[in-house]
Amino acid sequence: MTDIVRLGVVGAGSISVRGILPHLSMDDVQDRVRLTAVCDPAPGRAQAAGVRFNIPNAYETYEELLASGTCDAITIASPIGLHYEQGKAAIDAGLHVHFNKTMTTTVDEADDLIERAQKKGVKLVSCPGQMLRPMFQRYRELIHEGALGHLTWAVTGAAFGNYHENERVRGGDDPLSNINPAWYFRRPGGGPLYDMTVYGMHALTGILGPVKRVTAMSGVRIHEREFRGEMLPTDMDDNTFMVLDFGDNLYAVAYGAAAGGIPGAWSPTFFGTKGVLRDGKLNEEAIDYPGRDLEEQYKNMNASLPHVVGPHREVEEAHVYEDIMQLVDWIREGKPTISTAEHARHVIEIFDAAYRAAASGQAQTLRTTF
Ligand SMILES: NC(=O)c1ccc[n+]([C@@H]2O[C@H](COP(=O)([O-])OP(=O)(O)OC[C@H]3O[C@@H](n4cnc5c(N)ncnc54)[C@H](O)[C@@H]3O)[C@@H](O)[C@H]2O)c1
Known part of the structure; x- marks a missing residue:
């Protein structure tokens, strides 16, 4: 058993201010994980986060945080286009x-x-750990037990809408509430797939297994968006529609749309010869799984996650806290998580292949599994 994990937070934007920092500064986790450092290049933001959440070290650059020797682990909460280089530097x-x-x-x-982490002997966890949810574990059992008869197809997806422009930390005047979401619409790393469709895709593949082939159409539908009187240009595809082949003629449709969507589609719907599994119901009848009562009591799907106990059930973005605690347990207790980097890589390959398919007009064969 390792002692308390010293955690650095890279980026003090929306998810950090609303989720990561409130959860990890609560009393009940201090015996396992301690916030020791935060960095953010926006003037005054890291310092303000340090003061609000009682973090002893605040830096304007990532390089300073890495060199400080104050962390055993980091959570990367910067724009997605930076994750690879920042991850590589941390692993090294x-x-x-x-x-x-x-x-x-x-x-x-x-x-x-993944290769670098193996060589260095460090652990990687990539959000979102959708298969930690008891509902999706039960979906998988039901499908494998034949509750849907012959499975024929599935659908999942998510839409940008104006979600990121309207988050409550974007409309204020101080460094922790004037956070600009422009990167969500820019290359590399913007677009709804990596940020939103990723939830449904982790669940879909966690339940059905790896995808074999992908084809897609994709492009920019909304060329600029207004944010606080400024026009934000979109140069990353914001409207992407995919068809996924799981083999043996089992298909799924998946999307990341600029706006509008099928209600509840962040959670996949499965169709078969004996009916439909969607929204926690098999043929419109509620299915049973551990923690369903807590989800109903707190009106929050996160309430059934294993680390989301006591006051964490009422704090935003508890699923992110859950995924960080998966890493903390792994470091301290050697207890590996089912939220593996290999599963995350497969989902990334689906999106990467979808963009390649859309650009080339050719279906892409995938090479990774998990
Ligand atoms: N907003 C959400 O609802 C949400 C929920 C879960 C996960 N996420 C994920 O969290 C990540 C961050 O999203 P967000 O909404 O908090 O973005 P954000 O734009 O609100 O915040 C990003 C922060 O990163 C900072 N930053 C920019 N360059 C940096 C660098 N080189 N080093 C360190 N920090 C840097 C920015 O100044 C900003 O404060 C993304 O991967 C996103 O997909 C977001």
């Missing part, structure tokens, strides 16, 4: 890494991080 410095959602934008980069 011997730190364990948690990535807030997608860890790289290409499968080759994901290969590189």
